[in-house]
Amino acid sequence: MAVEFLSDEQAAEYGAFPATLSRGELERYFFLDDADRELVRDKRRPHNRLGFAVQLASVRYLGRFMPDPQQVPTEVAEYLAEQLEIFDPSCLKDYGERDGTARTHAGEIQKAEGWRDFSEVTSELSEWLDARAWTTGDGPKALFDAAVGWLRERKVLLPGATRLARLVGSCREAATQRLWETLHDLLDDDQRAALDGLLEVPEGHRHSRLDRIRRPPTRVSGPAMVDALQRAAEILGLGFAEVDTEVVPPRRLAELSRYGVQGKAALLRRHGDSRRAATLLATVVYLQTRAVDDALDLLDVLISSKLLARAERASAKEKLRTLPRLGKASAKLAAAFGVLLEMAQFSRSSREPQSSG
Known part of the structure; x- marks a missing residue:
């Protein structure tokens, strides 16, 4: 069974210390509280106390015991030694010299901390x-x-x-x-045969039927609208609308449909029966909705860019044609308004009393 999804770098980083640790990380992950110090206290020699502390802190940080506790990063050993008042962190090199010490300590820590075996x-x-x-x-x-x-x-x-x-x-x-x-x-024999038929290339054609029905409209025109409607009708006419695909999670169905929409028909033909049928079913179920949406989107674009735009252009032309008449009418109105204004001023002045000379 293939497990090559882990690169060499990822495998090396698994359950291992990073290249460097900051002071903040040390204080967060490698601080020894009173209970930790109690576990360490009964170890007689400095290198055993430090080695025990290294294993205790490392398993919490890494999730596993180090194969060789002496290989712990220097900053970790120094920080733990500082807390234990061990003045020479290099004494860690003597830890585990006697066979079984490190293993015995790991067993004590596992029991005390409640770690379980895989x-x-x-x-x-x-x-x-x-x-x-x-x-x-x-x-x-x-x-x-x-x-x-x-x-x-x-x-x-x-x-x-x-x-x-x-x-x-x-x-x-x-x-x-x-x-x-x-x-x-979920499919009967006839339905599986119908799906397989989508992968066949009809005589005189260069592409399979699947290639044709999964191709969305690419132009905005009346003929393209007809093609989009025919495509939607053809896909719905395959008869898979009643298949209850809700028995599988939607994300898995969508994953299969993406592969079916993008994959080459020749490659799909080479898959086993169950994978081929599942992929084609998911693809058709997706296309049933997608084809209708494509037709509606195209209709919306046609209405806005063709019909409404044409109506707006016709309205604009009509407005332009009426502009000369509108200009003449405006001039007459302005002249009439001027006459009325003069008459109003004359009437007001005639009513004012005349001053005696």
């Missing part, structure tokens, strides 16, 4: 990964990261990267296969 939760994690993969369709790396988070939240020691990657890959493949089989089983 083998105890493998079945539970598999069920969780299966449900997540079935619902979301996340890629393997996203599922891998989610599994790491799941384990850390439940204080489960992280397994090796390859072991966890194999479990993620297995659960994801099982969920995907179940998706294909579920959609395949």
Whole structure:
């Protein structure tokens, strides 16, 4: 089973310290409280106290015990030694010289802190990964990261990267296969044959029927509107509107339809029966809605850019034709208004009393 989704760099970073740690990160993740100091106190020698503290803090930060505690970053060892009042952090090089010391300490820490072994939760994690993969369709790396988070939240020691990657890959493949089989089983033999017929290239044509019906309108014109309506009618006429695809999560159906809309018909033909039928069904279900939306969008553009624009142009021309008449009428009105104004002024002046000389 392929687990190559982890690059060499990602595999190296898994459960490992970063290149550097800031003082803030040290204070946040590697501070020893009173309970921690109580665990460390009964270790007799400085290198054992420091080694125990390194393992205690490292498992909290990494989610697993370091294969070699002596390889802890220098700043971590120095910060822990500072808290334990150990003046020579280099004494850590003597930790684990006696066989079994580091392993014994790891067992004590695991029991005291309540960390569980991965083998105890493998079945539970598999069920969780299966449900997540079935619902979301996340890629393997996203599922891998989610599994790491799941384990850390439940204080489960992280397994090796390859072991966890194999479990993620297995659960994801099982969920995907179940998706294909579920959609395949919704169809009868005639419907599966009809879907396969979409991949055939009719005689005298260069493209398959699927290529033709998934191609949206590209022009804004009356003939294009007719083609869009015929396309929608053809897709709806395939008879898959009554197939209840709600038995699978919408995200998984959308994922399949994207592949079916973009993939080449020749490639789709090479898939197994269940995957091919599932992909084509999801594609047709998507196109049923998409084709109607495309036709409505095209109609909207035609109305706004063709019919309404033409009406506006005709109205503008009519306005231009009336402008000369409007100008003449305005001149006459202005002249009449001037005469009325003069008459009003004359009438007012005639009513005013005349002053005696």
